[in-house]
Each structure stands twice: as structure tokens, then as C-alpha cells.
Amino acid sequence: MPQGKEEQTTQLVEILRSIVHDQLVHIDNLALMFSGGLDSATLAVIARKKCNLTLYTAGFEGSHDLEWVRECASIIDLPIVEIILDKEDIVKSIESVVKTHDMTNPKWMSTFVGFDIVLSKIKEKQVMCGQGADELFGGYKKYNELEDPDSRMAIDIKELVELEMPEYMRMAGNYDKILLAPFLDERLRAFAANLPLEMKINDSGNKFILREAAKMLGVPGMMADKPKKAMQYGSGISKAIKHYLKNSEIDLQTLIESYKI
Numbered sequence: 001m002p003q004g005k006e007e008q009t010t011q012l013v014e015i016l017r018s019i020v021h022d023q024l025v026h027i028d029n030l031a032l033m034f035s036g037g038l039d040s041a042t043l044a045v046i047a048r049k050k051c052n053l054t055l056y057t058a059g060f061e062g063s064h065d066l067e068w069v070r071e072c073a074s075i076i077d078l079p080i081v082e083i084i085l086d087k088e089d090i091v092k093s094i095e096s097v098v099k100t101h102d103m104t105n106p107k108w109m110s111t112f113v114g115f116d117i118v119l120s121k122i123k124e125k126q127v128m129c130g131q132g133a134d135e136l137f138g139g140y141k142k143y144n145e146l147e148d149p150d151s152r153m154a155i156d157i158k159e160l161v162e163l164e165m166p167e168y169m170r171m172a173g174n175y176d177k178i179l180l181a182p183f184l185d186e187r188l189r190a191f192a193a194n195l196p197l198e199m200k201i202n203d204s205g206n207k208f209i210l211r212e213a214a215k216m217l218g219v220p221g222m223m224a225d226k227p228k229k230a231m232q233y234g235s236g237i238s239k240a241i242k243h244y245l246k247n248s249e250i251d252l253q254t255l256i257e258s259y260k261i
Contacts, residue, residue, distance in 0.1 A: 005209075008199060012191065012213040019185040020046040023128075027051050030180075031124040033115075034080065035065050036072035038207060039130030039139075041223040042214045043182060047128060048078060058083035058118050060240065075220055083121050090240045093117050098259040101171045106252045108164060110238040115168060117237075119175045127172060132183035135160055136192040137207040138200035150197055157189065 020043060024030065030047055034040045034055035047053050055078050059066035066082065073080040093113045097103050103112050119127065134140050135157040143149035161184055172179035182188070192200075199209040214224040245252055 005199065005212075008195065009209055009212045009216060012209055013216050015187055015191055016042065016182065016213065016217070017046055019182045019188060021050055023180045023182060023185075024050040027126050029124045029126070030054070031056050031122045031127045033057075033118055033127065033129045034069060034073070035130075036069040036223060037130075037226070038211060038214055038219070038224055039133040039183065041072065041076070041219045042133075042210070042217060043128055043130055044076060044078060045214075045218045048076075053078055054124065055080040056083065056118050056122055057081075058085055058114060058121075058237075060085045072220075072223055075222070081121065083118060085117065085237070085240070087240055087244060089117060090237060091244060094241070094255065095259050097171075098256055101167075101174055103167055103171070104256050104260065106256060108167070109252060109256070110241055112167070112171070113241065114237050115171055119172055119177055122175075122177065125176070125178060126180060127177050128180040128182065129168070130183060131165065131168065131181050132157065132160060132188075133207065133210060136183060136189065137210045138197075139207045141206075143201060143206070149201060153200075154193070160184070161189075 024047060028051055030051045030053050032040060032044055032053060032055050034057050055073055057065060057069045061084055069080060090113060093116045097112045097116050135153055138149060138153060143152060146152050165184060169179050202208050211224050
């Protein structure tokens with residue numbers, strides 16, 4: 001790795017450590033929403049040195065995420081709470097997301113359902129999530145197809161910070177939880193905004209610098225290098241919502257409107 005890239009990666013490691021350590025001051029017990037992917041694994045290896053860390057994952061039996069995290073949790077030797085889903089959980093959660101949390105954006109529904117289910121099962125007060133890493137470091141495949149991916153990433157991170165994340169925080173508050181999102185810290189956002197595109201997306205794949213930083217931090221290569229589906233897909237939640245809508249012969253917007261009556 002050329003020296004410039006190594007220096008930038010080392011800088012990212014230190015920023016990540018500083019942010020997580022700052023967020024965990026006076027926190028003894030922490031829950032981490034864990035998928036076994038790059039983002040949550042990176043947070044896990046940092047946070048485990050500062051507090052008692054428990055991993056939480058949700059998925060249908062046989063789903064990608066559930067099978068994968070069992071192997072990952074064993075390798076990094078951390079306790080994990082598995083939330084085994086069934087289709088009734090999904091239906092109840094959609095209603096909860098609309099009625100209890102007053103969230104009605106269909107575009108966000110599958111992700112919010114995942115958060116709702118996991119937050120309802122977590123016993124710790126503080127909960128950490130990996131939101132923001134894909135928007136900062138070019139993690140979504142759609143960025144590879146754009147002429148100016150940096151501009152799209154800037155739009156996406158702005159939407160996440162200003163519109164979507166406050167809803168996640170409010171949902172956590174409804175469960176008497178405090179949601180921590182290290183990747184959305186201003187220090188990390190400023191660092192990512194000044195990175196050249198090739199440090200995010202290049203011939204080796206997406207989120208290049210974050211993968212290199214993760215390895216420096218001690219994330220096993222199987223987790224640092226593995227392409228990862230978003231939580232709502234890997235857990236089977238998005239598929240379950242689609243099946244329910246198809247079997248009920250209703251679209252998501254209509255279902256949402258029915259809960260608002």
C-alpha cells in the first residue's frame with residue numbers, strides 16, 4: 001500500500017477509536033446491532049475493549065445474517081443474542097412502526113422494522129449501530145454506476161443525518177434506549193468528505209479504506225473483506241414484507257394508511 005494511503009488508513013483508525021471511546025465514557029454495558037459485516041465488526045473490536053459488549057442480531061432461521069453471525073461471534077468471542085423472527089413478528093412490527101413510532105415513509109419501512117424488533121429485545125440502555133458507513137465510504141452498489149458518486153454520497157449522508165437518523169433516535173427513545181452511531185460523528189464525516197474517491201471505491205471493491213482500517217484494528221479478514229447485504233435483506237425482513245403484501249393483495253403505502261386510521 002503506498003505511503004499516502006497507509007497514513008490515511010492509520011488516521012481513520014485513530015478517528016474511529018477516538019469516537020467510540022468518547023461515546024463509551026461511563027458506559028459499562030453496551031448492546032451492538034451486529035450483522036457480522038464490516039461496519040458492525042469494526043465497532044465491535046473497538047468497543048469490546050471499553051465495556052461489556054453484547055451483540056444482537058435478528059433474522060429468520062436459515063437466513064444469511066443468522067447463519068453468518070453465529071460463526072462470526074464465535075470467532076471474535078463475544079456473547080450474542082439471537083432474535084429468531086417469524087412472519088407474525090414482521091406484521092406486528094409494521095403496525096408498531098406506524099402507530100407507536102409514527103413513521104410512515106415506505107422507503108424506510110424494512111429498515112425501521114428491523115430496528116423496532118431488535119430495540120424491543122435489547123436489555124442494555126445504550127445501543128450502538130453502524131448506520132452511515134455505506135454513505136460515507138461508498139458501500140452501496142449504486143455508487144459504482146454513477147459518474148459522480150461523491151455527490152450522491154453527500155446527498156445520502158445529509159438525508160441520513162437530517163431526516164432518517166432522528167427517527168431512529170426517537171424510536172430508541174420510545175424503548176427507553178439511547179442510540180449511538182459512531183459513523184455519523186462530525187469528525188468522521190469531515191474525514192470521509194476529504195478522501196479521494198479511489199480510497200472509497202476502486203478495483204478492489206467498495207469501502208476500501210474502511211476495510212483496511214478494520215484489519216488494522218483486528219477485524220478478521222473473513223469479516224473485513226466479505227461483501228455484506230443490508231440488514232433488512234440479510235435478515236430476511238424485506239423478503240417477508242414483500243411476501244406478506246403479496247399474499248394480502250395490498251401495497252405497502254395502503255397498509256401504512258390503514259394503520260393511521
